[in-house]
Amino acid sequence: MxxxxxxxxxxxxxxxxxxxxxxxxxxxxxxxxxxxxxxxxxxxxxxxxxxxxxxxxxxxxxxxxxxxxxxxxxxxxxxxxxxxxxxxxxxxxxxxxxxxxxxxxxxxxxxxxxxxxxxxxxxxxxxxxxxxxxxxxxxxxxxxxxxxxxxxxxATREYRKLRRDKPLPLAVFRKMAVGQFVYEGDEEAVRKMGERIGRAAQTFEVGELAVLLHKPVSGRTLRIFLEAVEEGIESRYQIQAKSYGRPVRRVPLYVHELYQYVRDRHGEPIVVTDPKGDYITHVKDKLADLFREDRVNVLVGSREGVPPGVYRFAALVVDLVPEVTIATDFVIPSLAIAIASALEEAGALPRYVGKRGRAGQKDK
Structure with a gap:
């Protein structure tokens, strides 16, 4: 041999x-x-x-x-x-x-x-x-x-998920309270979109996910959307709990009225995502300052953007990808990756320093 x-x-x-x-x-x-x-x-x-x-x-x-x-x-x-x-x-x-x-x-x-x-x-x-x-x-x-x-x-190198000096953004994601507008449309589209949003939020284990109402919404649409979001969170959570070698946090889901939500979070950082905002890496240092707080509230529109009146109450209005309008179900992943990248550029993320322990070996 x-x-x-x-x-x-x-x-x-x-x-x-x-x-x-x-x-x-x-x-x-x-x-x-x-x-x-x-x-x-x-x-x-x-x-x-x-x-x-x-x-x-x-x-x-x-x-x-x-x-x-x-x-x-x-x-x-x-x-x-x-x-x-x-x-x-x-x-x-x-x-x-x-x-x-x-x-x-x-x-x-x-x-x-x-x-x-x-x-x-x-x-x-x-x-x-x-x-x-x-x-x-x-x-x-x-x-x-x-x-x-x-x-x-x-004769080939080893690849590992965590290597020394890799940035660790999970603690940042867990500070994020994502406020997501309800997605409206035909029932199947609402169901699919809700499930995808729930899975995305759970994938990054954000601190909380709030469904925001800024205008009257059909009760049936709201019910379908909330049930789908819950299903998305749960399905992804079950996969993570089985496959991750660390504790996984299940994302809590809430419902708020938008304007009351903004009032309730007075004194906490609020970030609005909108193409009219500053490119996120251009405000990376200010973003890093915001994430020194215990919770950062990030508002995400759905089909229509966050009302401009809310901008006055926001610490930042950020554009994740200039010249691109991101599909609703892609916003949370894009947001998490953009924030992690911006904070890494700002030198605000902790880094993996390694750990001592026994090698996990396999018997067959």
Missing amino acids: DLVIKTRRGLERAAASVVKELLGPGAEVEAAPHGYLGIVVAKGLGPDKWKAAELIAEKAPEADRILVVEALVKAELPEIEKAAVEVAKRYIKAGDTFAIRTTRRGVHGFTSVDVNVRVGAAVKEATGAEVDLEEPTKPLYIEIFQDVAAVCVP
Whole structure:
């Protein structure tokens, strides 16, 4: 075994076909070895395995991750530890950081965490390098297939959702109280629009969503719209709660009359979104000052804009995208992204600094 290639489940055959074509007739390529999905292995490459890995990385987007096998041993802890240390001595220097990434397939008397702990301690002692589970400069992969363990060096970089120095806008979104005008139209359009608005608000976990009434609205239209918004919030919340690795906040929904809402929020920052306002990045510093407050109220029109009389009570009137009138269901996502971008430019967002913890490994 010279290469372990990870791909999307269901794409093993297609990826293997592409890899075989790239490597030529001398290479032996197998899709889903032992029935394990998402894996392609290549053999018979000899000293050219790194060149082969680079070629696959350049030509095969089906390959999500390409690992070069530097040692192949029995799937026993002492053997894995010994082989990993030998590979690490060639691959990892004292000034590097490293992490052990283990995926175990099959039944064994140890877990992936057992491998990480034992091998990590041995590699640290042998190389003098420090452990960094989030952004190691030299990760080492241990891929276990039943009774065989492959110690691998990656030929492709790791991608992670959070990296050090990335801005963190979630706390800003949770300060936003979005005031959304009712969408009017035929019942199906109202229902679809309401659901999309609810999903958008929950996606960014805004502090609250208020449906604003600035003129008489049909009771039936209002009911359909509110029910759809609630459905959108709930459907997105359920997905987030299942898939996120952090607590998720469900967005509360309220109904207010526009002008009374403005009076009630007197003393709090109010931001109006309208094409007649200032381009949002041009007022980024003032926007940053507003978000030092506990709550910032942002008013969003629907078909027709926010009445100009409200502008006098607003701290800012902002244009999110000059020359473009944004569709109602796209305003909240556009608003959140624009505010995050403006505050990042102003240097007003906190940044991710990393965390210490155990690597989340997978057993199969």
